[in-house]
Amino acid sequence: MPSFQAGYAPNLGVFLKSLKTQQLESSIENLISLLKRRQIKNSRPCAIATAHLLLRVVAKFRWTDIGKLLERIREVGQRLIEAQPREMVVGNIIRRVLGMIRDEAKEDRNEDVSDSASNSQIGSPQRQHSDLGVAKAAAPPPTFSPLRFASTDASELAETSEDDVFGGRPQTGHRPPLLTSHTSFAVLNGVPVQQSMFNLLSATPSPLATPPGTSSPHGKSAVNAASLAHKIATTSKDLKAEVISGIEEIIDELDQVDDQIAAYAQEHIHSNEVILTHSSSLSVQKFLLKAADKRKFTVIVAESYPNDHEAVHAAVTGKSKANIEGADEMSTEMFVKPLSSAGITVILITDASIFAIMSRVNKVILATHAVIANGGLIASAGARIIAKAAKVHRTPVIVVSGVYKLSPEYPFEFESLIEYGDPGAIVGYQDGALVDNLEVDNPVYDYVPPDLVDLYITNLGAHAPSYLYRIVADHYKIEDINFHNPELQF
Amino acid sequence: MPSSNPPTAAGPPKPDPPAAQSDAPKLSGAELKKQKQAEKAARRAQAIQGKQAAAPAIAAPAQSTEAPKGPKVQQQKRRGSTLAARDIPTRSQKAVAAPAPVEPKKEDKTVEFFRHLYKPRMTSIAGASKDVHPAVLALGLQMSNYTICGSCARLVATLQAFKRVIESYTTPPGNSLTRHLTSHVLSPQIEYLASCRPLSISMGNAIRWLKLEISKVDINTPDTTAKADLCEAIDVFIRERVTFADQVIASSAAERIKDGDVILTYAKSSIVQKSLVKAHEDGKKFRVIVVDSRPLHEGKHLAAALADLGIEVKYCLINGLSHNIQDATKVLLGAHAMMSNGRLFSRIGTALVAMEANEADKPVLVLCETIKFTERVALDSIVHNEIAPADELIIPGGALENWADMKKLQLCNPMYDVTPAEYIQMIVTESGNVPPTSVPVLHRLGNESQ
The missing domain is CATH 3.40.50.10470 (Translation initiation factor eif-2b; domain 2)
Structure with missing residues (x-):
C-alpha cells in the first residue's frame, strides 16, 4: 500500500542502489524478502529488479562453463519464484536470461564446430540432437529430462567434462540442439549413438574419479579435450561479456517497452x-x-x-x-x-x-x-x-x-x-x-x-x-x- | 443563499429589493419566491457550459435581488469553491454591462453522456418554498443524504409525510379540496422532494395514484371526511401495495431457497433482506454472498443484519464478483423499477451481477413489488438515470480531494443501471412469478384494477 512508500521503506529504487554495495548473496536474500513482503510488486518493478540481480549474479559468478552458469541462474531463479510465485514476470525474466545464455553458447559452439570439424570427422548434425549426458548416474535428481541432464552434467562435471563420457542415450524423439560447449565436444568424438550405450558403465565413474582431461576412456579425445579446455578458458571471457550485454539489453527493453507499445x-x-x-x-x-x-x-x-x-x-x-x-x-x-x-x-x-x-x-x-x-x-x-x-x-x-x-x-x-x-x-x-x-x-x-x-x-x-x-x-x-x-x- | 432565512419567513413587505441589503430576513414571501426563482434561473444557467456567455444575461434579473448575500451563494455544488468565490464578487458588483468576456471560463464538470440528467441537489432546507410542510422538509433532507434510501422506503415515507400534509390541510374559502389540494399544496411538496433527490419511479406511481384519489373526492364532501378518507386510502395503499406485497414476495422467494443454497445478492434491497430473513426463520440452511460497491456500501448493512441473525455471510466488492459467482446457486436482486420492456432498473452494478450470473448459468430472480412497474422503457442506462453528486466519490484524504481544480477531469456517479431482460429468469411479485416479458401485462392489470 502506498502508505509505506513515503519513508524509508525499501522499494525498487533502494534495492537497486543497494545492489552495487551489498554482497551478492545478501542482495539475493534482500530481493527475496522484498518480494515476499510485497515491497517490490507489480510486473515492471519485479522484472527490473530480477534483471538487475541476474546481471550481478552473472558478473560475480566465477564460472568456467555455461552449464554451471545456467545452473546457478536456475538456482537463483528458483528461489525468487518461490518467494513470490504469482509475480510471473520474475520467472519470465529468468527464462529470458537462460534462453539468451543458451543462444550465446550455441553461437560459441558453432564456432567450435567449424574449428574442430577440420580435425575430426563427425557424425551427421542430427546426431547432435541425440547425444546428451548419460553420465547421469551421478547426477542427484534422477529425472528424464534432457534439459536437466544438460545442466547437471555441466555443473557436476565441470572441468572433467571434456571426457567423452557423454555417450548419448538412444533417443528417438526430436530435441532442440544442445547448447553447451561440452556437449558439442561429445559429438566431436563421434560416438555412434548405438555404441554409446556400451559406454555407459565404463564412462560413468570417470567424471568423478578422474581429474580433468587426464584419463579418458577414449584415448584420442585427450588431445581434443586439452585444446577445448583452453578454448573454453579463452572464450568464456567473451561469453561472459556477451551474456552481460544480453541482460543489459533485456533491462533496456524493460525501460523502453512502454514507449515501443505507445x-x-x-x-x-x-x-x-x-x-x-x-x-x-x-x-x-x-x-x-x-x-x-x-x-x-x-x-x-x-x-x-x-x-x-x-x-x-x-x-x-x-x-x-x-x-x-x-x-x-x-x-x-x-x-x-x-x-x-x-x-x-x-x-x-x-x-x-x-x-x-x-x-x-x-x-x-x-x-x-x-x-x-x-x-x-x-x-x-x-x-x-x-x-x-x-x-x-x-x-x-x-x-x-x-x-x-x-x-x-x-x-x-x-x-x-x-x-x-x-x-x-x-x-x-x-x-x-x-x-x-x-x-x-x-x-x-x-x-x-x-x-x-x-x-x-x-x-x-x-x-x-x-x-x-x-x-x-x-x-x-x-x-x-x-x-x-x-x-x-x- | 440566506441560510439563516427561514423559508416561511414573512416580514413586513418591502417593495424595493435593494432595501433588503441591510436586512435579508425581512423579505416578504413573494419576494422570497421571486428570489428563489431568480436563483434557480442562475443555477440553471451555470449548468450549461455552452452558454457561458449568455449566463450573466439570464442571471441578470437575479442580480439585483441576489446582490446582498453574495458570499453565501456557495450553495451550488459541483463547482470548485474557488470558482464560485471568484465569480461572486463580479456579480455583487452589479456588473451588468460586460462581465462575460472577463469572467474566466468556468469548467463544466458534468459528464457529457449524462448531461441531460444533472440536477442540482438540495442539501439544506434553505431556499425551500415556504409552502413545504415540515414533515416533508425533514424527509427531503433524509432522502438527500441517503438516510432514507431504497425505492420502497422512500415511497412509504413520502406517503406518510403526505398524510401529515393532508391532515394539516384546510381548504381555503372559495376553493374545493379536489381542485386546490393537488395543485397548491401537494405540488410544492413534490417539487421540493424532487429537488432533494429525483423521485423514484415507485414514488411517481404513488403520487399519480394519490392525485387520482384526490381528484375523485366529491366536491360536496366536507373537508374532514375527505381528509380522513384520503388518509385511510393512503394507509390502505401502503398496506396493500407495499406491506402485504412484501410479505407475499418474501414468502414466495423464501420458498425458492433450499437447504444448501448459496444466495448471491447485490447491495441492499429491503425485500431481498426480508426474503432471506424469512427463509432463515423457516429453518432453511443457506449461505449468502453479498456483493457491494462504492460509494454507498449499502451491502454492508445487509451483510451486518444477516450476520447478526446467524446466517453465514460472505461479503465482497464488485471486484470479487467473478470469483464468487461460481459458488452461488441463485442470485436474488432487488429492483428500483421494472421497465415495460422487461429490463430491470436497479442500483448501479446490478447489471454486472446479472451478466456474470447469466454467464455462469445461475438463475437470476428479481424481487419486485408491482408498484415499481412502469410503462417507461429503457434500452441503456444513460437515457434515464439519476446522477448523484460527484463529490460522493471522494475518499477523505485521498488524491481526489481537489479534483475540481483539475481541468478536463470529471467524476461520474450514476445511481442506477439497466439490466437486459435476457439475464433475468424470473420476477417475483405479489401477483405471482412472471418472466420479464410479462412486466407490461402485470403493469396494465395493476392499473386497470385501480
Missing part, C-alpha cells in the same frame, strides 16, 4: 473515441498519451477499488509521485503527466458503473499483470467483468502489455494465479463486530479468458490472442519453461 497507439485510437480503461498502468497511460498527441478523445477510467483506487486517483489527478514503486530513483520518465493535461477528457467512474457506461464506449483498453500463453491474461481484479461487459456490448477489448509479461506457464487451475489481498481494505476494524462475523474476499487479480480479448498490443506489434503462443515460443526455450519445477519438466 508507438502503436495512433493506429488504434481515433478522434472522438471513448476509451474505457481500468486501474493505473504506466503502459496504458503512455499509450493514451501518445495517442493524445494527435487526437482528441475521451477516456473513462474505472477506479478498481479497493486495491488500486489510490493509484488510479493519483494518476488521474497527476499526483502520482510515489505511486509507482521506486519512482524516486528510477526516474524522470516515471513522472507521467495526467491524461487530462494532455487535452483528453478523463471521466473517473466506479467499477459498478461499467455496465451502464459501456454502451457508449468504443474501445476497452486493459492493462495486465501477466499474460498466459493461451492468450488469457491476469489483470487487476475487475478486469474480467469489464472484458465481459465489453463482450456483451460488442465492444473491442485491447490488451496492452510488454512482451516481458508474457509467460510460458500454463496453469491447469487459473485460480492458482489469483492472489487475495487484504480484507481490511473492504471491511476494516472501524466496522467493529462485522470483522468477526463476515467472511470477506478481496481478490487482487482476475483471470480474463482469451475469448474476451480481441487484440494484444505488445512492443512487437499487435497480435490476436491465438497467436501469443508463437511469441512465447520465440522468447523462451522449451527447456526453461519449467526450470523452477523439475517434476513438471518433460
Whole structure:
C-alpha cells in the first residue's frame, strides 16, 4: 500500500542502489524478502529488479562453463519464484536470461564446430540432437529430462567434462540442439549413438574419479579435450561479456517497452473515441498519451477499488509521485503527466458503473499483470467483468502489455494465479463486530479468458490472442519453461 | 443563499429589493419566491457550459435581488469553491454591462453522456418554498443524504409525510379540496422532494395514484371526511401495495431457497433482506454472498443484519464478483423499477451481477413489488438515470480531494443501471412469478384494477 512508500521503506529504487554495495548473496536474500513482503510488486518493478540481480549474479559468478552458469541462474531463479510465485514476470525474466545464455553458447559452439570439424570427422548434425549426458548416474535428481541432464552434467562435471563420457542415450524423439560447449565436444568424438550405450558403465565413474582431461576412456579425445579446455578458458571471457550485454539489453527493453507499445497507439485510437480503461498502468497511460498527441478523445477510467483506487486517483489527478514503486530513483520518465493535461477528457467512474457506461464506449483498453500463453491474461481484479461487459456490448477489448509479461506457464487451475489481498481494505476494524462475523474476499487479480480479448498490443506489434503462443515460443526455450519445477519438466 | 432565512419567513413587505441589503430576513414571501426563482434561473444557467456567455444575461434579473448575500451563494455544488468565490464578487458588483468576456471560463464538470440528467441537489432546507410542510422538509433532507434510501422506503415515507400534509390541510374559502389540494399544496411538496433527490419511479406511481384519489373526492364532501378518507386510502395503499406485497414476495422467494443454497445478492434491497430473513426463520440452511460497491456500501448493512441473525455471510466488492459467482446457486436482486420492456432498473452494478450470473448459468430472480412497474422503457442506462453528486466519490484524504481544480477531469456517479431482460429468469411479485416479458401485462392489470 502506498502508505509505506513515503519513508524509508525499501522499494525498487533502494534495492537497486543497494545492489552495487551489498554482497551478492545478501542482495539475493534482500530481493527475496522484498518480494515476499510485497515491497517490490507489480510486473515492471519485479522484472527490473530480477534483471538487475541476474546481471550481478552473472558478473560475480566465477564460472568456467555455461552449464554451471545456467545452473546457478536456475538456482537463483528458483528461489525468487518461490518467494513470490504469482509475480510471473520474475520467472519470465529468468527464462529470458537462460534462453539468451543458451543462444550465446550455441553461437560459441558453432564456432567450435567449424574449428574442430577440420580435425575430426563427425557424425551427421542430427546426431547432435541425440547425444546428451548419460553420465547421469551421478547426477542427484534422477529425472528424464534432457534439459536437466544438460545442466547437471555441466555443473557436476565441470572441468572433467571434456571426457567423452557423454555417450548419448538412444533417443528417438526430436530435441532442440544442445547448447553447451561440452556437449558439442561429445559429438566431436563421434560416438555412434548405438555404441554409446556400451559406454555407459565404463564412462560413468570417470567424471568423478578422474581429474580433468587426464584419463579418458577414449584415448584420442585427450588431445581434443586439452585444446577445448583452453578454448573454453579463452572464450568464456567473451561469453561472459556477451551474456552481460544480453541482460543489459533485456533491462533496456524493460525501460523502453512502454514507449515501443505507445508507438502503436495512433493506429488504434481515433478522434472522438471513448476509451474505457481500468486501474493505473504506466503502459496504458503512455499509450493514451501518445495517442493524445494527435487526437482528441475521451477516456473513462474505472477506479478498481479497493486495491488500486489510490493509484488510479493519483494518476488521474497527476499526483502520482510515489505511486509507482521506486519512482524516486528510477526516474524522470516515471513522472507521467495526467491524461487530462494532455487535452483528453478523463471521466473517473466506479467499477459498478461499467455496465451502464459501456454502451457508449468504443474501445476497452486493459492493462495486465501477466499474460498466459493461451492468450488469457491476469489483470487487476475487475478486469474480467469489464472484458465481459465489453463482450456483451460488442465492444473491442485491447490488451496492452510488454512482451516481458508474457509467460510460458500454463496453469491447469487459473485460480492458482489469483492472489487475495487484504480484507481490511473492504471491511476494516472501524466496522467493529462485522470483522468477526463476515467472511470477506478481496481478490487482487482476475483471470480474463482469451475469448474476451480481441487484440494484444505488445512492443512487437499487435497480435490476436491465438497467436501469443508463437511469441512465447520465440522468447523462451522449451527447456526453461519449467526450470523452477523439475517434476513438471518433460 | 440566506441560510439563516427561514423559508416561511414573512416580514413586513418591502417593495424595493435593494432595501433588503441591510436586512435579508425581512423579505416578504413573494419576494422570497421571486428570489428563489431568480436563483434557480442562475443555477440553471451555470449548468450549461455552452452558454457561458449568455449566463450573466439570464442571471441578470437575479442580480439585483441576489446582490446582498453574495458570499453565501456557495450553495451550488459541483463547482470548485474557488470558482464560485471568484465569480461572486463580479456579480455583487452589479456588473451588468460586460462581465462575460472577463469572467474566466468556468469548467463544466458534468459528464457529457449524462448531461441531460444533472440536477442540482438540495442539501439544506434553505431556499425551500415556504409552502413545504415540515414533515416533508425533514424527509427531503433524509432522502438527500441517503438516510432514507431504497425505492420502497422512500415511497412509504413520502406517503406518510403526505398524510401529515393532508391532515394539516384546510381548504381555503372559495376553493374545493379536489381542485386546490393537488395543485397548491401537494405540488410544492413534490417539487421540493424532487429537488432533494429525483423521485423514484415507485414514488411517481404513488403520487399519480394519490392525485387520482384526490381528484375523485366529491366536491360536496366536507373537508374532514375527505381528509380522513384520503388518509385511510393512503394507509390502505401502503398496506396493500407495499406491506402485504412484501410479505407475499418474501414468502414466495423464501420458498425458492433450499437447504444448501448459496444466495448471491447485490447491495441492499429491503425485500431481498426480508426474503432471506424469512427463509432463515423457516429453518432453511443457506449461505449468502453479498456483493457491494462504492460509494454507498449499502451491502454492508445487509451483510451486518444477516450476520447478526446467524446466517453465514460472505461479503465482497464488485471486484470479487467473478470469483464468487461460481459458488452461488441463485442470485436474488432487488429492483428500483421494472421497465415495460422487461429490463430491470436497479442500483448501479446490478447489471454486472446479472451478466456474470447469466454467464455462469445461475438463475437470476428479481424481487419486485408491482408498484415499481412502469410503462417507461429503457434500452441503456444513460437515457434515464439519476446522477448523484460527484463529490460522493471522494475518499477523505485521498488524491481526489481537489479534483475540481483539475481541468478536463470529471467524476461520474450514476445511481442506477439497466439490466437486459435476457439475464433475468424470473420476477417475483405479489401477483405471482412472471418472466420479464410479462412486466407490461402485470403493469396494465395493476392499473386497470385501480
